[in-house]
Amino acid sequence: MTEILPCVPILLSKKSTRAKLDFRDDLIKFAYERQLMSDPEGTPYYLQALQGIAAGRNSEDLQTSVAIEASSGKVSANDIRKAYRALGLVLGSDYLDDDHIIGTFQSRAADSPRQEPDLRRALQIVGQHRSSQSIQSMASKTITNLEQALSWLGATDDMDDHFVVAMYKVKEDENPAEEATARQAVSLIAQHRNSGALKQWLDTGVLGEVEMDVGQAYNRLQIDDRTIDDSFVLATFELNYQEAPSQADDLRSALRAIAKDRKSSLLNNFLNRNMATANYPLAEWPVGLRNIGNTCYLNSLLQFYFTIRPFRELVLDFDAHKRDATTNKITETTIGSRIVSKQEIQRAQKFVCELQKLFQAMITSPTVFVEPELELARLTLLSQPAEADIRRSSTISGNRPSLGEINGRPVIGPLALPMSNIAENTTNSDSRAPENGIESSEPTLLGNDPAEEGTDLEMPDLIPEQSIERSQKQPIVDDKENLPPSEASTELSNVSESVLSPLLKAPPSQTVEQRPSTETDHKPLDLHEPNNTTDAVIEPPSRPPPYPPRPQPEENKDKIIRQEIQMGAQQDVTEVISNVLYQLECAIEATSFDQSGEQVDQIKDMFFGKSKSHTQNPRGGLETKEQFFSYLFVDVASGPKTIYEALDGAFDVQQVQVDGTFQPQYSAISQLPPVLNILVQRAQYDQKQSSAFKSVNHLELEETIYMDRYIDSEDKDLIQRRAESWDWKRQLRQLEARREDLTQSELKMDASELLDTTAGCLEELSKEDDLDVTAGLQEAIREAAMESKEELDSINTLIKNLTTRIRSQFVDRRKFPYRLQSAFIHRGTASSGHYWIYIRDFKQDLWREYNDETVAMVTDTSQIFDEDKSPGKPATPYFLVYVRNDLKDELVDPVCRDIPEEPETQTTVMNDVPDHFGEAYGAPVQDGQAMVNGTSPFFSI
Numbered sequence: 001m002t003e004i005l006p007c008v009p010i011l012l013s014k015k016s017t018r019a020k021l022d023f024r025d026d027l028i029k030f031a032y033e034r035q036l037m038s039d040p041e042g043t044p045y046y047l048q049a050l051q052g053i054a055a056g057r058n059s060e061d062l063q064t065s066v067a068i069e070a071s072s073g074k075v076s077a078n079d080i081r082k083a084y085r086a087l088g089l090v091l092g093s094d095y096l097d098d099d100h101i102i103g104t105f106q107s108r109a110a111d112s113p114r115q116e117p118d119l120r121r122a123l124q125i126v127g128q129h130r131s132s133q134s135i136q137s138m139a140s141k142t143i144t145n146l147e148q149a150l151s152w153l154g155a156t157d158d159m160d161d162h163f164v165v166a167m168y169k170v171k172e173d174e175n176p177a178e179e180a181t182a183r184q185a186v187s188l189i190a191q192h193r194n195s196g197a198l199k200q201w202l203d204t205g206v207l208g209e210v211e212m213d214v215g216q217a218y219n220r221l222q223i224d225d226r227t228i229d230d231s232f233v234l235a236t237f238e239l240n241y242q243e244a245p246s247q248a249d250d251l252r253s254a255l256r257a258i259a260k261d262r263k264s265s266l267l268n269n270f271l272n273r274n275m276a277t278a279n280y281p282l283a284e285w286p287v288g289l290r291n292i293g294n295t296c297y298l299n300s301l302l303q304f305y306f307t308i309r310p311f312r313e314l315v316l317d318f319d320a321h322k323r324d325a326t327t328n329k330i331t332e333t334t335i336g337s338r339i340v341s342k343q344e345i346q347r348a349q350k351f352v353c354e355l356q357k358l359f360q361a362m363i364t365s366p367t368v369f370v371e372p373e374l375e376l377a378r379l380t381l382l383s384q385p386a387e388a389d390i391r392r393s394s395t396i397s398g399n400r401p402s403l404g405e406i407n408g409r410p411v412i413g414p415l416a417l418p419m420s421n422i423a424e425n426t427t428n429s430d431s432r433a434p435e436n437g438i439e440s441s442e443p444t445l446l447g448n449d450p451a452e453e454g455t456d457l458e459m460p461d462l463i464p465e466q467s468i469e470r471s472q473k474q475p476i477v478d479d480k481e482n483l484p485p486s487e488a489s490t491e492l493s494n495v496s497e498s499v500l501s502p503l504l505k506a507p508p509s510q511t512v513e514q515r516p517s518t519e520t521d522h523k524p525l526d527l528h529e530p531n532n533t534t535d536a537v538i539e540p541p542s543r544p545p546p547y548p549p550r551p552q553p554e555e556n557k558d559k560i561i562r563q564e565i566q567m568g569a570q571q572d573v574t575e576v577i578s579n580v581l582y583q584l585e586c587a588i589e590a591t592s593f594d595q596s597g598e599q600v601d602q603i604k605d606m607f608f609g610k611s612k613s614h615t616q617n618p619r620g621g622l623e624t625k626e627q628f629f630s631y632l633f634v635d636v637a638s639g640p641k642t643i644y645e646a647l648d649g650a651f652d653v654q655q656v657q658v659d660g661t662f663q664p665q666y667s668a669i670s671q672l673p674p675v676l677n678i679l680v681q682r683a684q685y686d687q688k689q690s691s692a693f694k695s696v697n698h699l700e701l702e703e704t705i706y707m708d709r710y711i712d713s714e715d716k717d718l719i720q721r722r723a724e725s726w727d728w729k730r731q732l733r734q735l736e737a738r739r740e741d742l743t744q745s746e747l748k749m750d751a752s753e754l755l756d757t758t759a760g761c762l763e764e765l766s767k768e769d770d771l772d773v774t775a776g777l778q779e780a781i782r783e784a785a786m787e788s789k790e791e792l793d794s795i796n797t798l799i800k801n802l803t804t805r806i807r808s809q810f811v812d813r814r815k816f817p818y819r820l821q822s823a824f825i826h827r828g829t830a831s832s833g834h835y836w837i838y839i840r841d842f843k844q845d846l847w848r849e850y851n852d853e854t855v856a857m858v859t860d861t862s863q864i865f866d867e868d869k870s871p872g873k874p875a876t877p878y879f880l881v882y883v884r885n886d887l888k889d890e891l892v893d894p895v896c897r898d899i900p901e902e903p904e905t906q907t908t909v910m911n912d913v914p915d916h917f918g919e920a921y922g923a924p925v926q927d928g929q930a931m932v933n934g935t936s937p938f939f940s941i
Helices: 025-038 040-057 060-071 077-086 098-111 113-130 133-140 146-153 161-174 176-193 196-204 214-220 230-243 245-262 265-276 296-307 309-316 342-364 374-381 384-396 422-428 554-568 573-587 602-607 643-651 716-743 751-765 777-807 885-891 915-921
Strands: 402-406 409-412 609-616 622-629 632-635 654-658 661-671 675-681 683-686 691-694 704-706 817-828 833-841 846-851 854-857 875-884
Touching: 025 040, 025 060, 025 751, 040 060, 040 077, 077 113, 098 113, 098 133, 113 133, 113 146, 146 161, 146 176, 161 176, 161 196, 176 196, 196 817, 196 833, 214 245, 230 245, 230 265, 245 265, 296 309, 296 342, 296 374, 296 573, 296 817, 296 833, 296 846, 309 342, 309 602, 309 885, 342 374, 342 384, 342 573, 374 554, 374 573, 573 602, 602 675, 609 654, 632 643, 643 661, 643 704, 716 777, 751 777, 817 885, 875 885
Parallel strands: 632 675
Antiparallel strands: 402 409, 609 622, 609 661, 654 661, 675 875, 683 691, 704 817, 817 833, 817 875, 833 846, 846 854
16 A cells, blocks of 8 residues: 555654643544654653553543553553662663673572562563563563462462463453463463363363362262262262252262272263263264373374274274285385385384274273374374484484493493484485375475475474484474474376276376385405405404393383374374375285386275366466375465365466466366365464464365366366456455555554544644644545545455355356365464364264264354354364265264173172263163163164
């Protein structure tokens, strides 16, 4: 927008410190903002002046502005003076330097620990005033122990978790800039109390069930004698519930605290049956997965794969599909355009066996959740190349422990696992597992890697390829399993033109074989060889060899595996998906091979589609390339979008550079996969702030989408509609750019508002006797303001009409419907948060929420499809799975349970539990199992 320079009087200045008494509040604010723009270093002075005017006028509007400025981190001159006095310093003294100020703060904080939060706040202001990074860095470390955390929040140790969260919100409302400090305080309190409720609140924003003290629990159930047996505790619970059924949650908390204190299997079994399974028969409800440490997105992924029937059956019947890995049977198998090694095949088969064990446990377990093995988590999260890099780094680093001495010479032992992002360093390695099981040497519109395209978009969890020694210096990111997904390349390769291929039959592709270079064979030195020029005599060694390594204790092995899991958790979900699919392909026999030797198998048939890119060359011809893809990449960084608007970004025409000139290119789908994955890019990188952030723009999901508009076709009507749609979008971008010119300004006012304010300012100035205002200037400015407003209204109308036309352009094209089957959800920031997944059961016509150990029915689907308007960190979808509508019943089967009957000697445990106990959880009980309305409507295997 052409900058408008209104005639603005200096209402607040260092020469004239008071405004004219009859100036309106909005002009005072306007003048204050202009002063900050022209003299930002004088902000403390102007803020103090604004505070004085607000207080003198008793103006609520100006006082609100002062509060907003303070909440954004601005401080007044008076605040600065108070900060210096709080630290015992004299403002303007010659002897003051950063070291002296920091030393003074540390001395005072050590003498008065309870005052440390206030002293740090004062230090922060001093650092801000002096523009000192070292002082501000020291001030940012605000909370270091429980006493400081409680003091900073204004809480005491005997206050419950609800009060702690309430005090956090008070602190956040008072100063949003201190949110990180407040969270650190709550985190310290949660760790000290080992409070699951507070930890859940930190992860999800929702306070978990507050754990009751055991003494309070007995009092709540009115139990005086703590020696009574478990059956009497249950009977007492029943009596209390009958008297006050509305207090079931509180009574359940009391019973849980007693069960935990007693370690009672009877009480725990009762709570598990009636709480976790809610109203559903255990044999007809999916099982949950325990979080074994930063694995909530891994649990979501495993739950998704379990619900895909062909995938589950392939894993369970692995022996029938297993590749013969014996030495004489190994052939040159190409997966992802590279030859697979025997070691990769053996590791992949181990992974599938571990996955098979988990799936079997999920089917047969008599409990409401099962715990994945550490080895499965390691093999899932950590690819073979990444694992090799970790092991290699433990042998090449110089910082290694000593195992003692032999003849005065030190014997160096292996290095512990490096605390660095080794897995990330391998993501660009030539030897890594390909992102989608298929490699491509050229970028495409489907999931291009921003690092390859030279875009400004960077992933916070991706680091440049560098030496292992350097990578070891990089700290591992806490809670990295909760990072939103990074942008990854969509790998593609040439194939046939069929659009919908059979589920288990895919035509051969035409990928180009890329063979890895072979290493040079090294022969041992022959001392008798004539060409050997040395005459030295090789004497036997004068010292014995070092002792061989001893077997590691089992607990050390678990510790190493957990460390490796943490490193593997640095990968995002798409990288883990690529590792899973690649290992499955390595582990099983091929169903066929294409012309280049690329393996075709059930995994490719199930999850991979094919895309054609059409590029116009400088000579006017059209070049076409067909490639594999395993997911579509969509971006919502620019603002809220519908699912179609997001998908359009992968297929719309764009300008690409060809032979030094820019040419149009677009993509279309030549073969749709049965299971269609869509990655939503959430993690973004702010170049100016040099920090990662999460885009929380809403993505409007559809339960059914129609892929017709993206199909590669010679249908002239479809081609014409695409061309019209692209032209409308071009017009829309131009209009939106012009609207931004008219509405965006440093003062957060549109053009018409700026002109109106200028006219008002001139009107005030015209009242001055000694000020001459050009005749007719005010009227001209107001007329320009009116024209600007009319133009903006017209643009908004055009944008609305174009948007409607674009959205309705393909509404009658409905030959290829896909149904939403899974939605992976993330709540948190770019560096932390929590994952869970919603999965659709088409047979039972319901949605379930899978949240680690808990699987619950979704009663309100708005939590899946509507925008989460909760403040701060809304829940957002980041990975979506759609399935072909005609194959949904064959593909999706969420409930697969076959629980063996318990021996009669073990079936008496629940006989002491009255049947009507289930009613405390909203469900009648029939034959010892909670039912829905007395019957089970759920499909059972």
